[in-house]
Amino acid sequence: MHQPLIPFLLRLGDSAMVQGQRLCEWCGHAPALEEELALMNVGLDLVGQARNWLEYAAELADDGRDADHLVFRRDQRDYRNLLLVEQPNGDFAVTMLKQFLYDAWHFQVLEHLSQSLDPRIQGIAAKALKEVTYHLRRSSEWIERLGDGTEESHQRMLAAIPQVWRFTVELLDSDALEQGLFEAGIIGDPQAIAAAWQQQVAATFASATLPLPPAASPFYLDSRRGVHSEHLGLLLAEMQFLPRAYPDATW
Amino acid sequence: MPLGELIVSDGGARDLRSDDLGLAWNILDQVMDPEVPVLSVVELGIVRDLNWHAGHLQVVLTPTYSGCPATEVIEQDICQALEAAGFVSPRLKRQLHPAWTTDWISDSGRQRLQAYGIAAPQGSASKRSLLGESPQVCCPQCASSHTELLSQFGSTACKALYRCCDCREPFDYFKCI
Numbered sequence: 001m002h003q004p005l006i007p008f009l010l011r012l013g014d015s016a017m018v019q020g021q022r023l024c025e026w027c028g029h030a031p032a033l034e035e036e037l038a039l040m041n042v043g044l045d046l047v048g049q050a051r052n053w054l055e056y057a058a059e060l061a062d063d064g065r066d067a068d069h070l071v072f073r074r075d076q077r078d079y080r081n082l083l084l085v086e087q088p089n090g091d092f093a094v095t096m097l098k099q100f101l102y103d104a105w106h107f108q109v110l111e112h113l114s115q116s117l118d119p120r121i122q123g124i125a126a127k128a129l130k131e132v133t134y135h136l137r138r139s140s141e142w143i144e145r146l147g148d149g150t151e152e153s154h155q156r157m158l159a160a161i162p163q164v165w166r167f168t169v170e171l172l173d174s175d176a177l178e179q180g181l182f183e184a185g186i187i188g189d190p191q192a193i194a195a196a197w198q199q200q201v202a203a204t205f206a207s208a209t210l211p212l213p214p215a216a217s218p219f220y221l222d223s224r225r226g227v228h229s230e231h232l233g234l235l236l237a238e239m240q241f242l243p244r245a246y247p248d249a250t251w
Numbered sequence: 252m253p254l255g256e257l258i259v260s261d262g263g264a265r266d267l268r269s270d271d272l273g274l275a276w277n278i279l280d281q282v283m284d285p286e287v288p289v290l291s292v293v294e295l296g297i298v299r300d301l302n303w304h305a306g307h308l309q310v311v312l313t314p315t316y317s318g319c320p321a322t323e324v325i326e327q328d329i330c331q332a333l334e335a336a337g338f339v340s341p342r343l344k345r346q347l348h349p350a351w352t353t354d355w356i357s358d359s360g361r362q363r364l365q366a367y368g369i370a371a372p373q374g375s376a377s378k379r380s381l382l383g384e385s386p387q388v389c390c391p392q393c394a395s396s397h398t399e400l401l402s403q404f405g406s407t408a409c410k411a412l413y414r415c416c417d418c419r420e421p422f423d424y425f426k427c428i
Contacts, residue, residue: 034402038404044318044319046318048318051318123347126347127314130428134428138403
């Protein structure tokens with residue numbers, strides 16, 4: 001069971017890591033101090049969760065690479081994060097929309113994983129689920145507040161949707177690896193997760209007076225095969241600069 | 252540094268004495284959370300077990316939040332305090348399951364939080380309280396229940412930011428989790 005588990009752990013860990021890194025880009029730039037604190041705290045939770053998943057992946061792989069190595073020394077073709085989380089932050093509307101679409105999916109995934117037959121996965125997920133419950137609560141409130149807010153905030157949300165919507169296709173489909181893990185009782189039913197995600201997004205968009213676009217269609221990018229958008233390479237170049245330039249640096 | 256590397260050698264291994272564990276609990280009750288320095292790690296509820304393992308004291312710790320930056324500092328503080336009391340090379344073991352909950356903060360811990368100016372978590376950490384309406388939070392300064400939420404996230408991941416509508420003081424609330 002180790003072989004299919006490792007790429008799945010990379011998907012979970014890389015998505016949390018890249019989303020956390022994107023949130024950190026807001027440090028010093030958030031619209032208000034309270035928002036800055038919230039964005040950084042959510043990012044910190046996600047980086048901590050990424051470490052938990054990637055430490056487990058590293059232990060299973062047992063090839064001499066630790067979690068830091070996986071984060072700082074892999075190239076973009078080896079990253080398995082969702083396309084959604086690598087997209088640029090844009091304005092606050094784009095940032096919160098990405099966060100909400102990710103949180104709604106993340107919550108469902110973790111809720112199932114906290115029932116996993118793998119005790120290590122169960123423990124990490126149960127911990128993360130408590131944190132992500134707060135993330136989802138906050139981001140869904142922001143979607144309602146911005147969508148059903150002022151004319152300006154409503155327009156910003158309308159402009160944000162087409163920028164990120166097509167990347168949600170990966171939240172809806174699954175591959176043979178996930179089906180196998182589901183049948184083994186390790187992860188939740190991908191179809192049930194997708195249906196719950198669609199229901200949550202539809203309900204929040206409705207109360208935010210935002211139009212719900214039709215379900216996104218697959219296109220040539222596919223993070224499960226490491227085929228990412230051009231944005232991930234730039235993000236990694238910044239995130240990995242120091243450990244790559246000074247490989248043995250400690251502090 | 253991986254926890255395993257904290258153990259440099261098996262030097263100093265010895266058998267358990269009858270008063271060891273009691274002494275160790277007392278020492279840990281003097282080790283404060285670096286971010287809430289009135290609350291000990293025992294009152295915070297993160298010390299899940301103390302036992303004797305292969306000739307050394309073993310401390311089982313559970314982190315409060317996955318990304319809590321205080322975790323490493325707390326582990327160092329615990330090791331230093333135990334070594335200063337004569338426990339040679341104490342071992343630390345991180346345990347994620349069952350996940351830490353604010354329900355484990357002791358009653359004395361809650362009183363200390365309140366006296367320090369941080370409102371203690373209200374109610375139990377059921378999923379309803381995580382997803383539902385904001386709880387009734389009383390101002391730690393003037394005890395008024397007339398307060399409002401400013402932000403779900405405060406100065407650290409474990410706190411939310413509130414404001415008292417009577418005395419007008421902002422304050423931290425230790426979130427239920």
